[in-house]
Amino acid sequence: MENLALIDSFSEFKDDKQIDRVTLMAILEDVFRNALKKKYGSDDNFDIIVNPDKGDLEIWRNRVVVADDEVEDPNEEISLTEARKIEDDFEVGEDVSEEVKLIDLGRRSILALRQNLISKIHEHDNTIIYKQFKDLEGEIYTAEVHHIRHRAVILLDDEGNEIILPKDKQIPSDFFRKGDNVRGIIESVELKGNKPSIIMSRANPVFLEKLFEQEIPEVYDGLITVKKVVRIPGEKAKVAVDSYDDRIDPVGACVGMKGSRIHGIVRELGNENIDVINYTTNINLFITRALSPARVTSVKLNEETKRAEVILRPEEVSKAIGRGGHNIRLAGQLTGYEIDVLREGAEEDVELTEFSDEIEGWIIDEFKKIGLDTAKSVLDYDLKDLVSRTDLEEETIQEVISILKEEFEE
Structure with missing residues (x-):
């Protein structure tokens, strides 16, 4: 029958899109009902019988027999003469069920029905894909x-x-x-x-966290917990880890013998430098660890402003700040504190902002971006290092150095 032929013509969708037969039949019924509404104005008096096992579908229109001159709604009523063409013993007031063939819908309706069916199948398929990936x-x-x-x-x-x-x-x-x-x-x-x-x-910190789960068995098993991950993709990352089992060294387990475990992760991330740090609720200690590889002398916290003043020996400052200021920036993100680096003996130092009459504000801001906010912090650096670390011209930096040196020569 025509209905069966139409259903079979869509078997390609079932195979390609992995849509089950029952769902295909439900879509078919919905599409046919829409077609019936357009053709007859209503589908309330139609029965659509779907047999998913056979892949068959039948459409029956139910109408009431009325006298030949009393037909008001041709969709719901049928004249006695027309009814007796179906069966010759029908009487007025009886119900007539008549099968509707596809050809009765008209060629244009059939083409529209086919397009609607294709659209519905794609819509169903897209919904399945959306739900599948939403869960991922x-x-x-x-x-x-x-x-x-x-x-x-x-x-x-x-x-x-x-x-x-x-x-x-x-x-x-x-x-x-x-x-x-x-x-x-x-x-x-x-x-x-x-x-x-x-x-x-691949830049999201969660990617690094999931790589730890995938590559390190203790993390996957829950023996080690990844507390927080911060990244500058492709440059540097810091990962805070913890374990409820005191017998486990979480950092050692994550890094592995001679870096064997973390090497694959580093390679996946384009040789991103990864610092693995023992998590602790002791904020002073956590900040100290977060600034690794620098050795911190002392930490002074301001809980209200979430700022931390970190005192270091002069030779440790560049390690704390790191290339491009990456180390200190990530340490701040990891701990949740804005970190200010001070050198031992900083009481003899002078804030760069004190030179605002001689040095333009945007130049001072460029130094602050790499953690240099005092005169001595700038003077501790070699000229070439400052040129490579900032976006300032060499001539500009030389002028700044001259101004700062004059302060300490006076």
């Missing part, structure tokens, strides 16, 4: 590079689902070729129209 948010996923664009890499998984890895979600050193397998976390899933938009990230 925050989890590691692997997909293959399909297309490389200027602002994003388009990935496809084994089922042909499209995943987007935007440029700002990549590690700066990432370089991909078509066919490469890429790992990242599913960062967000949204429905844009009826199509799911799946975004992957």
Whole structure:
């Protein structure tokens, strides 16, 4: 029958999209009812019988027999003469059930029905994909590079689902070729129209946390807890770890013998420098550990402003600040405190802001970006180091150094 032929023509969708037969039948019924409403004005008096085992579908229209000159609604009423063409013993007031063939809907309606059915199947499929990936948010996923664009890499998984890895979600050193397998976390899933938009990230701190779970058995088993992760993707990261079992050294277990365990993670992240730190609720100690590899002399906290003054020996300051100010910035993010670095004997030092009459504010801000906020902190650095660490011209830095030196020569 025509109905069965139409159903069978959509078997390709069932196979390609892995849509089960029962769901396909439910979609079919919904689409047919919409077609009936358009054709007859209402589908209330129609019975649609779906047999998912056979893949069959029947449509029956139920009408009441009335006298030939009393038909007011042709959809719900049938004249006695027309009824007796179906069966010759019908009488006025009886119910007539008549099967509706696809051809009765008209060629245009059938084409519209087909398009609507395709749309419904795609919509159902997209909803399934959306729910599937929504459950995977925050989890590691692997997909293959399909297309490389200027602002994003388009990935496809084994089922042909499209995943987007935007440029700002990549590690700066990432370089991909078509066919490469890429790992990242599913960062967000949204429905844009009826199509799911799946975004992957390799720059999110959660990616590093999940790599620890994947690569370090004690973290996976829950013996070691990753308390917090902060990152500057591709440059440096700090990971605070803890264990409820005093017999376990969480840092040692994560790093492994000669760095064997963490090496794979570092390689995955483009040789990102990873500091693994023992977590503690003692904030002074936590800040001290967070500023590793620098050795801190003392820490003074201001709980109200969430600031910490850290005293270090002059030779430890550059270690605390780190290249480009990365170390001190990440230490602040990890501990939740704004960290001010002071040198031992800083009472003889002078704040850079005291020179605002001679040095422009934006120049002072450039030094502050790398943790240098006093005269001596700037003078402790070699000229070439200051040029490489800041966005200032060498001539500008020389002028600043001359001004600062005059202060201490007076």
